[in-house]
Amino acid sequence: MEILKQLLVWRRDVRHFRTDAVPEALVEDLLDLVQLAPSVGNSQPWRFVRVESAGARATVRASFEACNEEALAGYEGDRARLYAGLKLAGLDRAPLQFAVFCDGATAQGHGLGRGTIPDTLDWSVVGAIHVLWLAARAQGLGLGWVSILDPQAVTAALDVPAGWRLVAYLCLGWPAEEHATPELERRGWQGRTGAGRTVLVR
Ligand SMILES: Cc1cc2nc3c(=O)[nH]c(=O)nc-3n(C[C@H](O)[C@H](O)[C@H](O)COP(=O)(O)O)c2cc1C
Numbered sequence: 630m631e632i633l634k635q636l637l638v639w640r641r642d643v644r645h646f647r648t649d650a651v652p653e654a655l656v657e658d659l660l661d662l663v664q665l666a667p668s669v670g671n672s673q674p675w676r677f678v679r680v681e682s683a684g685a686r687a688t689v690r691a692s693f694e695a696c697n698e699e700a701l702a703g704y705e706g707d708r709a710r711l712y713a714g715l716k717l718a719g720l721d722r723a724p725l726q727f728a729v730f731c732d733g734a735t736a737q738g739h740g741l742g743r744g745t746i747p748d749t750l751d752w753s754v755v756g757a758i759h760v761l762w763l764a765a766r767a768q769g770l771g772l773g774w775v776s777i778l779d780p781q782a783v784t785a786a787l788d789v790p791a792g793w794r795l796v797a798y799l800c801l802g803w804p805a806e807e808h809a810t811p812e813l814e815r816r817g818w819q820g821r822t823g824a825g826r827t828v829l830v831r
Pocket of ligand 1: 640641642643644716717718774775776777810811812813814
């Protein structure tokens with residue numbers, strides 16, 4: 630339990646990476662562990678697309694720059710200044726990058742569960758990403774989740790099958806620094822509040 634607690638406390642969203650390579654066997658081990666994640670009807674709808682081509686990476690970075698600029702324009706005053714100083718993606722240095730999709734057309738799981746709550750298919754992909762996040766941390770690797778992107782632009786750049794929905798774009802590599810506190814908290818954007826902790830029973 631203590632080890633699990635340490636893993637949860639030290640897991641971070643990482644945006645500052647060293648550029649040295651991650652051994653291929655380690656990447657394979659991590660992706661094997663992802664397959665142990667829970668999924669609605671055991672549908673396993675996650676599709677991890679490893680993004681290697683310079684062209685596709687450039688498209689993703691351009692999309693991030695445009696979306697980030699647009700997001701900045703939505704803030705004013707001190708919040709805008711704070712936002713402008715945040716580093717919200719490790720796309721410039723992360724040696725490994727994955728676009729993670731949900732295969733909305735998969736027959737696996739035979740529809741169980743998602744007939745009533747279709748979003749459970751996407752949530753299953755999020756669960757798999759969290760497994761990767763923790764497994765990476767356990768190996769000393771850092772993972773950064775980038776969602777300030779135009780999903781259509783990223784999907785088009787990767788030429789994936791129709792029906793795949795972009796859930797996340799992930800940067801993976803050796804972290805340049807270690808912290809027990811979220812970067813957004815350290816920079817004064819948003820700390821942990823425990824706001825969702827209380828369950829009201831009526
Ligand atoms: C669904 C999701 C999307 C996220 N998108 C981004 C993002 O676009 N850019 C970013 O810097 N962090 C992103 N994050 C990371 C959060 O900012 C981070 O989890 C939060 O600040 C708490 O920090 P911690 O993960 O280090 O505990 C995302 C996290 C989740 C779960």
